[in-house]
Amino acid sequence: MFDKLNLGDLGKVLEEIQEKAKKIQEESESKIFTAKSGGGLVKVSANGKGEIVDIEIDDSLMEDKDSMQILLISAINDVLKMVEDEKKRVAMNLMSSTNPFGQ
Incomplete structure (x- = not known):
């Protein structure tokens, strides 16, 4: 299995993965997620870092x-869940799109 593995190529692949991950992370952090509660009476927005904006x-x-407190808590929890789901989605996409062994 590892007899055809070239460590020089592996280093290049790992660098590419790291660069791709950094680019994807920057794109994800710039996204804005919005959650509403109370039929739109409260709206909370957060960026991809999970910061309320x-x-x-x-x-x-x-x-x-x-x-107001109940609706704020609900909207904040919802928007933070959206951010967390996006982070998981990005991580899964990155993992599935890269194969350091080239198979």
Whole structure:
């Protein structure tokens, strides 16, 4: 199995994989994910790094602190799940598209 393995070629392949992974990660981090809760009363956006970049709260919630908190928690959890799912998807795509053994 390993008798045809050229370590020089393997090094090149690993460098290519690393460069591809870096490019994919940068693209993923620049994406914006948005989740809504309460029928759109609360909207939370996060970038691919999982950083919250925007929160929109409908004016009707300003007098109902408890509802606002529940809807914020829900939207934040949803958007962070979206970011995590994207990270998993990117990792799986990277793994499936690279084969250092060339088979």
